Amino acid sequence: MERFFSWRNLEHRPSHGSIETLVLCYKRCQLTEGNVYADVETALKSDANLPDCVYIVGTTQQYNIFKAAWDPTNIHLQTMIKRGMKAGFDFVKQYTFAEWNGANFQQHSLGQEPGPYKMDLKRLMSRAVxxxxxxxxxxxxxxxxxxxxxxxxxxxxxxxxxxxxxxxxxxxxxxxxxxxxxxxxxxxxxxxxxxxxxxxxxxxxxxxxxxxxxxxxxxxxxxxxxxxxxxxxxxxxxxxxxxxxxxxxxxxxxxxxxxxxxxxxxxxxxxxxxxxxxxxxxxxxxxxxxxxxxxxxxxxxxxxxxSSKAKPPRPVVIGQPHTPKALADFHEYFGFSIYPFNTRIATKSKLLQLDVTKVLEHKEFQKWLNAEIDWSFPLTVSHVIHADDEASKVLAGIVVDRLSARLAAGLSITVTPYHELEKDNCKDATGVVIVSTVARDGGVLREISRDLRSYINADIPRHFLSPIGIPQTNESWNQLRMFLVRNSTPREYGFANWIQLPLGEDSDDNSWYRLITAYEAHSDKNIHDLELGSLNDTSNIFPSLELAGKAALNAFNGFLASPRGNKLSLSEGFLFFGDSTDIAKRYAEVEPSMVYLTISAVLQSAREYKEHERRLRPNGYESVVLAPECFLRFNDAILQACMLRACQPAELDYSSSPELSKIMKELLVKVFVRCDKDFGDAALEFAAAIAVGSLRLAKRDMETLLDDALEQHASKQSELLGMLVLAKQASH
Missing domain, CATH: 3.40.50.2020 (Rossmann fold)
Incomplete structure (x- = not known):
């Protein structure tokens, strides 16, 4: 059980500018000095940005423990204090304990000197609620x-x-x-x-x-x-x-x-x-x-x-109305320039990563960028700070070249990668441009913004340049913009974005990782530990499990192949590629990751769709699922695989609807039976979706489906048999 709940509060004051407060509120519990250091460090690390001050809410007994832990001679305290520092600069300027004495709060400064901030506890607590x-x-x-x-x-x-x-x-x-x-x-x-x-x-x-x-x-x-x-x-x-x-x-x-x-x-x-x-x-x-x-x-x-919570889930059919406005432009500008799944760039591995080198050379992008610089950038630019990726470095160079041609002769512009940003190399800034070529929900931009709030005055103009946005939701993108542009001055900072396409959740715990984990959890079990229903012939189970595990590893940068060993590919006429784009003319060359990105964008558009009947979003009294009809409409195996992996688990949960469960079961029966034909090319992906818990049917339907499929394929070693075994364990 958690000992505390923590949250952030951002407040704008004319006297101090933006103040970000981290607050920890403890339940009634016994603390030790070790708890103090661990809890504060955990709360500080819960967000990439360091706060300006930290408030702790608790009882008198808890305050006494914090007071003892804050003894200046304690070496553990110095280690924790360094968590609030970056490059030798103290970002966290104040630690305060708000002691509840049974009648009111009494604020105590933790440290030798009181900090510069006096926060309103009622505001902090109401914001917490x-x-x-x-x-x-x-x-x-x-x-x-x-x-x-x-x-x-x-x-x-x-x-x-x-x-x-x-x-x-x-x-x-x-x-x-x-x-x-x-x-x-x-x-x-x-x-x-x-x-x-x-x-x-x-x-x-x-x-x-x-x-x-x-x-x-x-x-x-x-x-x-x-x-x-x-x-x-x-x-x-x-x-x-x-x-x-x-x-x-x-x-x-x-x-x-x-x-x-x-x-x-x-x-x-x-x-x-x-x-x-x-x-x-x-x-x-x-x-x-x-x-x-x-x-x-x-x-x-x-x-x-x-009163209506028990109503069955509402199925939503994906169609043309769900096409995101920016999708056609995205296809036009990016074409095939997208890396395979889970590609490692520098030190990071992400499910989807864009290759933007060609986009930076596109004439439409150059036209937009030139106009943005000419019309919107501050005339006082002295510093350009860019994210630590190669594309942002290249874009920063383009920005500097353009600015140098526009600014007065003799004015120099300092270019700094984020990992080298310190107070000393930006303290004399008169205007700042912050560059991150591709932003998801803007973690790097938020970190740079937070650092600059401590390094330079709020009235120094700054402009955030993030031309390509692939956020989780439109709402998260709007929140990012608000976070970046708001400040303590009457004016907002600049924010520039060329194209923005929400793609839904981007968790490290995606189906590629979960499938490998599911295999590893059952790879070392003996036959008696496995749930196989009434299956009599078990001689091929373990060899097939090993084949399924290898298939999962080999598909880490793509999709599982068909049971016939063929790569999943796209046929002509895909609704969301359209007829006018270059990508529609070269279907055989389309990267599976681009097809997945397209389906992800469409599904996210469906989640945010205005009309209730076509909106793929549940609420407290009504659940929503992707209609089984979608797997018949989009019957290319690669499209079925994209939907299975891009949908949230609740969107493929047919267990509470006998009617929808039966329809989905009938489809899966045919897919597993016809696994040697085009119709069954996504059989491994369907079995994998069950194995990782994404696809669910009513209990009786699932048992019948898997028992029959296991019986049908038990006589031959295959990846499909191994994947069905994993699916059976997950459904048990």
Whole structure:
């Protein structure tokens, strides 16, 4: 179990510019000095950027341990302090412990001198609760054509599930500390605390313990029950879990309840609300423009549950409407310039890596870059900082050549790779250009931005140049831009992007790694340890397992071959390549990784599609899957392999729909039976998808499918038999 929950808070102040705070909030637990160093180091390393200051929230006992651990003579302390330094420069300028003494927080500076920052703890804790709301998906928005019917009988588009805010004890303490901070005095003086749902009982119970209060917790559950009770004669307090309209607090305040004794943990706004709102979503930058929409299919809320959660998954068919706007341009500019899967460039190995050398020479790119430099770059540029990859180095050189021709004679521009960036080599900067040719979610750009915030003043102009973006989502790209351009001055920094194509999740734990892991987990077992159903002939099992393992290793930079030993290739007429691009005329030369990139982009576009019926995104009351029809529409084996590997596991989970499971089973039966024909060329990929847990059917369908397939192929050693054995183990 985690001892603490940590989060980051970015705040803009005229006096200090941007301040990034790392906060650790401990649950009630015993700490040792070793825990202190390990926890702070872990939190610091959780993000590539170093914060300006660190705040620790905990009890008096925990503060005493931190105080002892911060003894200047302790050699372990010096090792940890260096975690907040880079190239000898101290990025983390302050460590502060916020001690909860049972009534309020008292801030203690950890170190010999107090730091320059005084942070508002209520802001930090409310931001923490909001980060938990985001992390645990506690706010639900009804899809198009649907509307929530709340217990108050009001209908709108938003429901806040307060019980989902915290998913563990450390997270629970974050919510409890916020309640205690905002209303600790009232809780201490109360004999009874009324709550509207048992979903927040744990939060309130913990807050009472923090305040050393023995008040009784009374849950009135609903509007009907509220009408049956009256305020007690002794002191009391009321805590409402969450609201989108403020109706419960308003009803209470307009009757016999004291508005000063009413608080709501989360509401969409604090404006016009009765009582206090601890976390107002609008103050966190969340807006719900169509909140009051009342027409649509009702999703009734009973307590904190949806009445329609048991509905079967909705299948989504991928088609032309899901084509990303930038896809055609991406094909035109990149053509075949994309590396095979999991290629190692320099020291990093990534699933998808782009070869951008030809793109930098493309006339359309050159035209865009020249216009961007001429129109948008600051005239005071003195430094160009580039990411440590070769393409960014080349692009930085192009930028410098262009700038040198535009700036006044005699002005020199310093070019610095990121790994050499230090305060001394940029302290005299008058204008900075930061170059990263390809950005995923902008980790390198964020690191450079964070370093520059400490090295140079905020009013030094800077321009971020990232011409090619392949983020996970459009939202993550927008967040990156906001992070880079916002600062403490009235103006935003520059940000330039030529082409941007979201590609979905890019985890190191992809199906290529998981397949090898699945093989290694069963390669050394004996025959009695394997689940083989009623299979009688087991003589070929282990040789086939070895063949499957070799096939997985050989396919680390591509797809599994067909059972006939042929590479998976693309036939003409692929919908998402179109007819006008050069790539459509040379299908035989298309890299499998480019086909995968295309399918990934289409699937991500489907996840972000505006229309509810065509959107490949689940929510709290409805699951969504890729329609089995897609594997018949896109029946080239390589396209089927791309969909199997690019889909998220939930998008291929047909186990809760007997109808869809049966359709998918029928398709798989034919694929495994016809593995010696074109129709079955993706048989190994389908079996691998089951083996790594991506593709799921109803239990009975899966058992019948695999038992029959094993029986059919048991008489001959083959990669397919080995992969089916792995699939059988995963489904057991």
């Amino acid at each position: 909001y980060s938990l709301i985001e992390k645990n998906n506690a706010v639900h928005q009804a899809p198009s054509g649907h509307v929530f019917k709340h217990p108050s009988q009001r209908r709108n588009k938003v429901f806040i599930q307060a019980r989902e805010i915290a998913s563990g004890e450390a997270e629970l303490y974050v919510v409890a500390y916020l309640i205690a901070l905002c209303h600790g005095e009232a809780l201490q003086g109360s004999c009874k605390v009324f709550i509207d749902t048992m979903g927040i009982y744990a939060y309130v119970k913990c807050a009472l313990a923090l305040c050393r209060s023995e008040a009784e917790i009374v849950s009135f559950h609903s509007y009907d029950e509220l009408e049956k009770i009256n305020p007690p004669p002794e002191p009391y307090f009321c805590i409402i879990s969450a609201s989108t309209s403020g109706s419960m607090a308003g009803n209470m305040a307009s009757s016999v309840w004291d508005p000063e004794r009413i608080a709501t943990i989360v509401d969409v706004t604090s404006q016009g609300r009765a009582g206090d709102v601890m976390v107002a979503l609008d103050s966190m930058g969340v807006a719900f423009p169509d909140l009051k929409v009342s027409d649509g299919t009702l999703i009734e809320i009973i307590g904190e549950n949806f």
